[in-house]
Amino acid sequence: MMNTQPLQQTLDHWSRFTLRQRLMRYGGLALTLLVVAWALSSIDVIWEWVWDAPAQMGDLFGRMMPPDPSNLPSILEAIWQTVNIATLATLFAVLVSLPVAYISAQNTTPNRVTLWIGRFILVSSRSVNTIIWALLFVAIFGPGIVAGIVAIMFRSIGFLGKLLGEAIEEIEQKPVEALEACGASRFKIVLYAIVPQVMPAFFAVSILRWDINLRESTVLGLVGAGGIGMILQGAIDTFNWPEVAMVLLTILALVVFGEVVSSYLRKKIL
Amino acid sequence: MLKISNLTKRYGSGDPVLKELNLTVEGDQLTSVIGSSGAGKSTLLRCINRLVEPTSGSIELNGTEFTALNRRELRVARRRIGMVFQSFNLIDRLTVMENVQVGRLGYISTWAALTRRYPREDIRHAYELMERVGIAHYANRRADELSGGERQRVGVVRALMQRPEILLADEPTASLDPKTSEQIMTLLRDLASELKLPVIINIHNVTEAKEFSDRIVGMRYGRIIFDGQPDKLTNAEMDEIYAGVPAMDRAEVGAVA
Amino acid sequence: MSMAKDSWRKPPFIANPLIRYGLYGAILIYVGLTLATLPIDWERVSDGMRRAQRIFSGAFPPSFERSGLLIDGFLESLKIAILATVGGILLSVPLAFMAARNIAIKPVYLLGRGIIIVARSFHPVIVAIIFVKAVGFGPFAGALTLVVYSIGFVAKLLAERIEEIDFGQVEAMRSVGAGFIATLAYAVVPQIMPRLVGLGIYQLDSNLRASAVVGIVGAGGIGATLANAFGRYDYDFALAITMVIVGVILVSEAISGFIRKRIA
Numbered sequence: 001m002m003n004t005q006p007l008q009q010t011l012d013h014w015s016r017f018t019l020r021q022r023l024m025r026y027g028g029l030a031l032t033l034l035v036v037a038w039a040l041s042s043i044d045v046i047w048e049w050v051w052d053a054p055a056q057m058g059d060l061f062g063r064m065m066p067p068d069p070s071n072l073p074s075i076l077e078a079i080w081q082t083v084n085i086a087t088l089a090t091l092f093a094v095l096v097s098l099p100v101a102y103i104s105a106q107n108t109t110p111n112r113v114t115l116w117i118g119r120f121i122l123v124s125s126r127s128v129n130t131i132i133w134a135l136l137f138v139a140i141f142g143p144g145i146v147a148g149i150v151a152i153m154f155r156s157i158g159f160l161g162k163l164l165g166e167a168i169e170e171i172e173q174k175p176v177e178a179l180e181a182c183g184a185s186r187f188k189i190v191l192y193a194i195v196p197q198v199m200p201a202f203f204a205v206s207i208l209r210w211d212i213n214l215r216e217s218t219v220l221g222l223v224g225a226g227g228i229g230m231i232l233q234g235a236i237d238t239f240n241w242p243e244v245a246m247v248l249l250t251i252l253a254l255v256v257f258g259e260v261v262s263s264y265l266r267k268k269i270l
Numbered sequence: 271m272l273k274i275s276n277l278t279k280r281y282g283s284g285d286p287v288l289k290e291l292n293l294t295v296e297g298d299q300l301t302s303v304i305g306s307s308g309a310g311k312s313t314l315l316r317c318i319n320r321l322v323e324p325t326s327g328s329i330e331l332n333g334t335e336f337t338a339l340n341r342r343e344l345r346v347a348r349r350r351i352g353m354v355f356q357s358f359n360l361i362d363r364l365t366v367m368e369n370v371q372v373g374r375l376g377y378i379s380t381w382a383a384l385t386r387r388y389p390r391e392d393i394r395h396a397y398e399l400m401e402r403v404g405i406a407h408y409a410n411r412r413a414d415e416l417s418g419g420e421r422q423r424v425g426v427v428r429a430l431m432q433r434p435e436i437l438l439a440d441e442p443t444a445s446l447d448p449k450t451s452e453q454i455m456t457l458l459r460d461l462a463s464e465l466k467l468p469v470i471i472n473i474h475n476v477t478e479a480k481e482f483s484d485r486i487v488g489m490r491y492g493r494i495i496f497d498g499q500p501d502k503l504t505n506a507e508m509d510e511i512y513a514g515v516p517a518m519d520r521a522e523v524g525a526v527a
Numbered sequence: 528m529s530m531a532k533d534s535w536r537k538p539p540f541i542a543n544p545l546i547r548y549g550l551y552g553a554i555l556i557y558v559g560l561t562l563a564t565l566p567i568d569w570e571r572v573s574d575g576m577r578r579a580q581r582i583f584s585g586a587f588p589p590s591f592e593r594s595g596l597l598i599d600g601f602l603e604s605l606k607i608a609i610l611a612t613v614g615g616i617l618l619s620v621p622l623a624f625m626a627a628r629n630i631a632i633k634p635v636y637l638l639g640r641g642i643i644i645v646a647r648s649f650h651p652v653i654v655a656i657i658f659v660k661a662v663g664f665g666p667f668a669g670a671l672t673l674v675v676y677s678i679g680f681v682a683k684l685l686a687e688r689i690e691e692i693d694f695g696q697v698e699a700m701r702s703v704g705a706g707f708i709a710t711l712a713y714a715v716v717p718q719i720m721p722r723l724v725g726l727g728i729y730q731l732d733s734n735l736r737a738s739a740v741v742g743i744v745g746a747g748g749i750g751a752t753l754a755n756a757f758g759r760y761d762y763d764f765a766l767a768i769t770m771v772i773v774g775v776i777l778v779s780e781a782i783s784g785f786i787r788k789r790i791a
Binding site for chain 3: 032087131149219255256
């Protein structure tokens with residue numbers, strides 16, 4: 001477009017974007033503003049509460065100070081339980097996700113039907129949040145750590161299976177060809193040509209998910225599925241704010257601990 | 271003895287890549303297949319062990335008709351054909367020993383494969399072959415730690431571990447520098463006579479082909495247009511193998527058909 | 528040719544056998560003990576299976592009778608997600624500059640990192656509970672929660688992007704005597720803008736997901752509708768809501784993936 005204009009006319013004029021680009025940018029901005037205005041004007045909020053919010057927040061935090069460590073032993077026990085939930089659930093989810101990843105990767109799935117079964121498992125596992133899974137499993141197993149483990153596990157299968165499946169799809173095909181030429185069976189090809197190539201991704205993804213699961217496990221207790229969330233819920237229900245603060249601090253420590261451990265493992269193994 | 275008759279390969283509905291091709295290889299001959307890119311060399315080699323499925327024709331190795339085999343039979347039969355690849359096709363993260371034992375995978379139990387408990391006989395054979403090609407001290411190294419020439423030696427040992435009746439090599443030296451390339455060619459020639467093994471090599475480098483082969487096969491656009499001893503390959507015939515416009519050849523085929 | 532060896536073992540992953548078997552043993556003991564101490568009450572489980580059967584038979588077929596409620600819940604979730612994304616990004620940009628090692632001075636950097644770590648550490652549901660207690664039930668608590676959630680993600684990745692910028696451009700601006708704001712506007716912002724837009728679209732998508740969850744603890748949106756349906760044993764309506772949530776999440780993931788691909 002610039003080139004078609006006579007050179008003299010463009011010499012004293014410069015703009016970063018062409019007209020079309022500028023229109024697109026302003027259009028995008030206007031659309032965003034419009035959507036925000038719509039959301040603001042129609043959202044069902046009592047605005048007095050909003051203006052009051054900073055004071056309320058300050059008040060709440062004031063009541064949390066100082067954190068009360070008197071219940072620390074049972075808090076630490078619940079944290080230990082939380083770690084166990086995350087670890088066991090990750091372990092089981094890893095085991096289950098392996099065959100799921102195998103059938104949902106395009107280059108290893110036996111046929112179309114298994115491919116779609118695999119994808120269905122991944123999508124349904126990933127789309128339903130941990131809390132919703134937990135609601136369901138608390139109804140089945142009753143309140144407690146078992147429901148928590150199963151809920152975290154169900155949610156993790158989709159995550160692990162998807163990323164592992166992608167890793168399988170990205171492998172180098174050449175070793176597979178070599179093994180086929182040697183007359184190796186399908187299972188041995190998986191064992192020698194696919195497993196070694198997927199190994200690094202396998203560890204990376206498992207460690208990452210363990211880290212995420214540590215965080216997810218802290219809320220299971222709110223729907224009765226065990227862990228530190230139980231104590232948090234109890235403290236909130238009894239308006240014991242100093243203890244709430246203590247629990248929050250412990251969770252913070254747990255999450256930081258999880259990040260340190262997982263980055264150490266990643267460095268060590270990969 | 272490998273006997274290929276009337277082999278045709280067509281991808282999709284396009285022109286055939288191999289056209290009614292006939293070739294017989296026997297004894298401990300080292301046969302080089304030369305020809306420009308797209309002449310069908312690689313397809314020919316892969317049709318022999320059916321990594322590429324032939325469209326029609328027959329492939330017979332010491333009495334076994336390969337085109338008639340079902341999947342399970344084919345798997346067993348493939349163990350009799352060793353193959354060496356241009357990019358080595360090793361499993362990078364496994365040790366050299368594991369890569370070499372891949373050649374025996376067809377013979378050992380799944381449990382032995384999983385736990386890496388290979389039969390003593392296979393381990394001894396592997397060490398002998400690795401020593402022969404000069405990589406025995408690398409047995410516990412990971413394959414991706416080796417240089418190109420060393421990696422191709424692993425590829426050769428892997429193929430020989432199969433105790434093959436014939437060895438196919440698809441551009442085995444194309445990824446290597448000239449000196450290493452010569453070493454690998456020497457190795458393949460010596461192994462052919464030591465093990466009384468017919469070897470078929472696809473190769474770009476005509477000088478190397480002439481120096482190391484007992485027989486040269488020249489291909490152009492899916493046909494064999496030269497077949498004879500290296501010293502019979504004249505400049506005129508070289509020109510014919512490497513010159514020519516594909517369209518002309520295709521047109522000619524069309525006219526014949 | 529020398530006498531060839533006939534035995535071979537794969538070199539173990541951990542060379543020291545003491546550490547190796549110690550580690551295996553420790554893992555085995557840990558898993559064994561935690562599994563053994565799991566309080567599984569099989570009677571309760573078999574009882575629960577009956578209950579699960581009741582839930583599932585109550586849930587089929589899913590009921591879309593009260594689709595008005597469902598649509599309202601969704602629109603509310605959407606509004607929460609939009610406002611939280613915009614608010615989150617507005618707060619994330621200055622925070623990201625604070626938390627970028629190459630721009631901020633040390634104390635500001637530490638403060639910025641600290642805020643981001645705290646925002647990332649707490650699961651949105653926990654944040655939601657606190658906000659619900661502080662500012663009352665409803666979408667406002669939900670929006671605040673997701674603002675915190677957005678900061679944890681957007682500010683962190685944006686700060687990392689700022690740390691990776693080409694500093695030559697900044698030096699060029701300084702060498703012509705440009706002020707701090709002009710330097711930011713000309714040398715830094717153009718470099719991080721594509722990332723910011725991409726992050727914003729991704730965050731809108733994940734806020735929509737999260738808003739379906741924080742509603743369960745009273746922070747408005749479709750999650751609240753779902754929690755109500757579950758609490759009233761309306762399992763057929765709950766299933767319908769879950770199905771719609773899954774559908775919307777898939778669609779929004781596809782849209783956001785498409786837009787991000789176009790931008791990149």
